[in-house]
Amino acid sequence: MKYRVFRDYRFSQLTLGTVQLGLNYGISNSEGIPDQEERFRMLDFAARTGINTLDTARQYGFSERVLGDFLEKTGDRYALNLVSKFKISPAHFGNLERAWNEVHQSVTESLLTLKINQLPVCLLHKGMEEMRDVIGILPPILSRLKEEGLIDIGGVSVFRPEDVEYILDEDLIEATQIPLNIFDQRLLKTGLLHQLRAQSKLVFARSVFLQGLFFMNPGQLNGTPKKAEHLLIALQNLAERARMSVAQLAFSFVRDLPAVDSVVFGAVNQRQIQQNTELLAGPPIPSDLLAEIQDVFDSVEEEIITPAVWKS
Numbered sequence: 001m002k003y004r005v006f007r008d009y010r011f012s013q014l015t016l017g018t019v020q021l022g023l024n025y026g027i028s029n030s031e032g033i034p035d036q037e038e039r040f041r042m043l044d045f046a047a048r049t050g051i052n053t054l055d056t057a058r059q060y061g062f063s064e065r066v067l068g069d070f071l072e073k074t075g076d077r078y079a080l081n082l083v084s085k086f087k088i089s090p091a092h093f094g095n096l097e098r099a100w101n102e103v104h105q106s107v108t109e110s111l112l113t114l115k116i117n118q119l120p121v122c123l124l125h126k127g128m129e130e131m132r133d134v135i136g137i138l139p140p141i142l143s144r145l146k147e148e149g150l151i152d153i154g155g156v157s158v159f160r161p162e163d164v165e166y167i168l169d170e171d172l173i174e175a176t177q178i179p180l181n182i183f184d185q186r187l188l189k190t191g192l193l194h195q196l197r198a199q200s201k202l203v204f205a206r207s208v209f210l211q212g213l214f215f216m217n218p219g220q221l222n223g224t225p226k227k228a229e230h231l232l233i234a235l236q237n238l239a240e241r242a243r244m245s246v247a248q249l250a251f252s253f254v255r256d257l258p259a260v261d262s263v264v265f266g267a268v269n270q271r272q273i274q275q276n277t278e279l280l281a282g283p284p285i286p287s288d289l290l291a292e293i294q295d296v297f298d299s300v301e302e303e304i305i306t307p308a309v310w311k312s
Contacts, residue, residue, distance in 0.1 A: 001050030001280070004261040006174075006202045007153065009081055009120060013255075014280055015053040015204055016046045016273065017266040022061030034268050036066075043070045045270045047078040049277050055177075055204070055264050056114075057085035057125050058106050068115040083177075083204070084110045085125035085157055088141075093133045096140060103141050107150050121175050121202070122151035128308070131163040139172040146172075153202065159308075161186040168192075168199050175202040177264065181210050182253045183231060183297050184305040197259035206264040208254045211307045214246050224303060224310040231304070234296050242289050244282070251279040253293065 003010040021039050034042065043054075043066075056063045064084065071080070086106040092099040107122060122145065124138055134156075142154030155175030158164055164187065167173040176196065180187060184207065187193040196203050209215065213225055218232040239249040254263055263280075267273045285293070303309055 001277075003052075004202070006261070009153075010052065011081055011202065011262050012050055012052045013262055014051045014276060015055050015083070015262045015264045016043075016051050017055045017206065017264045018063045018067060019057070019060040020266045020268050021066045022056075022063030033061075038269060039066050040070055040073070042267060042270055042273060043067070044074070046273050047074075047080065049273070051273070051277075052079060053081045053083065053262060055083045055206075058110055059085070059087065059125060064110055064113040068113050072115050081120045082114060082116065083121040083123065083175075084114065084119055085123045086110070087125050087127075088134065088137070090129050090133070093129070093137060096137050099137050100141055100144060103145070104150075107145060111150065118149055119151045121153045121155065123154070123175065123177060124156040126156055126159045126163060128159060131158075131160075131166045135166045135170070139170055142172045155202070157206075161190060161192060164192040164196060167201075168195055173201075175204070177204040177206055179207045179305070180205040180254055180257075180260070181208050181305070182214075182235065182250050182293060183210060183228075183300045185294060185297060188257070188294070189298075193257065193259045203259055203261045204264050205254050205257075205260045205262070207307070208263055208265060209247070209250055210305065213307075214250050223312040227301065228304045231297065231300060238289060238293060238296070242286055244285070247275070248279055248282045249285060251276075252282060252285050255280065256284050 002013040021034065054067060056067055058064065067082065086103050088099050089102060092102055110119065111117065126134060138156065145151045145154060153174050155173050156167060157177035167176060178187060213228060214235060216232065218229040221229055235246055239246045242249055254260060265276045
């Protein structure tokens with residue numbers, strides 16, 4: 001396991017996303033939420049394999065409670081970095097104090113539920129609202145959270161690639177979580193991913209498998225994902241030519257981007273955690289296919305690469 005040293009922390013190259021531990025989540029998830037014993041086995045297994053970074057949020061059902069119970073049970077056995085998130089109601093964008101009160105309550109509740117005194121990383125869980133409306137209040141809120149000792153590293157989980165433009169020159173926004181996968185190359189095309197590295201931001205990449213869409217049978221899709229049928233067929237063909245699984249091709253594409261510090265993945269059992277650690281150690285994509293991959297998936301419709309707007 002490789003680690004990104006950032007400030008006084010070592011963040012593992014894999015981050016276990018824990019939304020599946022608190023919600024029934026993911027288009028390809030047929031198993032539902034794992035039971036309590038399996039959740040603890042998963043977290044223990046991840047820590048023992050070197051995954052020291054866990055991603056959660058107030059909006060992830062009872063995910064924070066699961067992590068808090070695990071930390072209480074294991075004590076100082078593992079040195080884990082927790083990443084959690086808060087929301088800001090759009091109605092509060094024009095009033096800093098109302099926004100601060102909302103955020104302060106959310107972060108305080110996260111700390112109580114996680115049973116810790118300070119969040120190593122705390123991100124705004126941004127939605128479809130415009131980033132230009134958010135950026136006026138986010139830096140002072142992060143500053144106050146740090147001054148009160150509630151968080152150490154502040155940042156934002158962006159919704160759209162263009163959100164990144166607003167955070168590049170904001171010193172108080174040190175970390176970001178970005179949507180990035182073999183279908184969604186918008187941050188590469190605009191050069192914004194390179195600029196994140198140039199600004200030394202801590203970068204977590206999510207949606208590497210597009211919520212499991214990459215593993216679906218193209219002929220059995222419904223609703224919005226049905227529009228991706230031809231793309232999934234192309235993805236399978238490229239994986240065959242690379243002599244890789246679809247999972248390895250998709251994972252290697254994101255893993256080997258120099259600006260990505262940690263890949264966020266979800267799991268509902270230990271086997272899936274093991275599979276992702278194996279993908280981390282897998283081969284790179286053959287260089288002669290990289291340019292073709294970028295060309296084939298150059299202009300994927302935003303509706304396809306944005307699960308939040310999918311319709312069944």
